[in-house]
Amino acid sequence: MDEKMKTVVIVDDRKVEVREVRRPSPRAGQILMKINGCAICTWEQRTFSRESKMPLPFVGGHEIAGEVAALGENVNEKEFPVGSKIVARLIRTCGKCYFCRRGEENLCEELNNLDNSDMEVPGTGGMGEYLNIDASQAYPYPEELPVEKAVFAEPLACVLNSIEKGRIELGDDVVVIGGGIMGMLHIISAKLSGARVILSEPDAARRVLAEELGCDITFDPREQDPVAYVKTLTGGYGAEAVFNTTPIAAVAKQAVGMTAPMGRCIMYSSQHPDVPFEISPNWLHNSETVVTGAVSPSVRSFRRAVNMLAKNIVNPEKLVSGVFSYEDAQQAFEAAVRPDTFRIIVKF
Ligand SMILES: [Zn+2]
Ligand SMILES: [Zn+2]
Structure with a gap:
């Protein structure tokens, strides 16, 4: 029988629920990432408040930090040991369009052309316990960096x-x-x-x-x-x-x-x-x-952001307005859309 995992789904206007869905298994070249924390960005807030008409149900989440849970074939376990910490640049790029060939992958023509084939509910999928990512999307970070800071890699990038x-x-x-x-x-x-x-x-x-x-x-x-x-x-x-x-x-x-x-x-x-x-x-x-x-993080800026957080050159501590368990995701989203909060983090 398939293994299960919890995921936070935006189901209606200002309504999220925790659902149990099939846990993916990593395919060749992929890492199964255990997500430890996911911050709620403007994009998810706009989907939650229906300012953005993203079709529902939807699993948001792209500011994520966690660890390697399992490796697909052809992923080097010395490079990505199981249990080691990673953040993910969730943007998928094609590698072959005009912009990718110029090294400006943040403008990729097939940006966010997400592969949802292994997800029960569509979306970026960061707001769940596990997510499959390509090894090229994973950036290792040191154990000492708390997840509340590591989730800032994407916005900082x-x-x-x-x-x-x-x-x-x-x-x-x-x-x-x-x-x-x-x-x-x-x-x-x-x-x-x-x-x-x-x-x-x-x-x-x-x-x-x-x-x-x-x-x-x-x-x-x-x-x-x-x-x-x-x-x-x-x-x-x-x-x-x-x-x-x-x-x-x-x-x-x-x-x-x-x-x-x-x-x-x-x-x-x-x-x-x-x-x-x-x-x-x-x-x-x-x-x-x-x-x-300026739009989206480039590969170069993502690497820089991880370095700046890992080396404590940037300390985003004061920008964390709340940390919630996924079980309280409804309260987390309600807090995130309040104008007086900065980042709200959901932990899994
Ligand atoms: Zn973001
Ligand atoms: Zn491209």
Whole structure:
């Protein structure tokens, strides 16, 4: 008889339930990962609250950490000993499209083309006790790193990909717009890159936390014109790198407006709704400012993120707002969608 495992399924509007499903067994080249912790990201929150119309039932979860439970054929047990700790970059890439061939697998044309053939309920599958991953998706990490920190590998990797696009130089001014979890990870990473970091965030509690994390200047964008304020702080030029971590339409234009000539403006967040705005081609011509985006973690940024967590260069402790057992997954999701929480972690 097949072995069973528990999984957390989004079944309806703001409703999750724990289901018993078939436990997969690893095929050739795969690792059966025992998931010890899974953080609830914005994507799962939007599916839970039905802002995203992902078909239900659905098993989310892509910010995962755990250990090697079993190996399929052709996976080296010296490389991945059973019981050793791993995080997984769950994004599957094809390896052969235009972007993959250029080494930019985070833009793969077949990204998230998930192989659900061994899962009873569709989804990314991180919100369950076990998951099959390809050995190439597994990144070992040291035993000493607690699971509550290891689950930050994926979100930090997304942010480090963004930071790379910002090309921060020592002594630069960096503006982070939005003090949610992604904004906070940008602050930590920009400080490590040697910048003076400025946060635009209306919520006072978030501004306080940002300062605890090393942010140099924080301000409330409702109290003053953010573009004008950033310019007064930066000798009239604007910041060398601006990271927009909010999905708010009006903010995207502000982000461009506060970027210095020759600076980089990075649209980190996806936009809901997506509202176009005007940019003057002559301004681009004369300023050489770069306006770009950053999406998903690259292989390179994932490795970096694991290293930074494993070596305690980045400590995400203050961004953990709650840890729940999978049996209390309903409460965990309800906590995750509250605006005052950062990451909620579900343990298996
Ligand atoms: Zn995520
Ligand atoms: Zn590809």
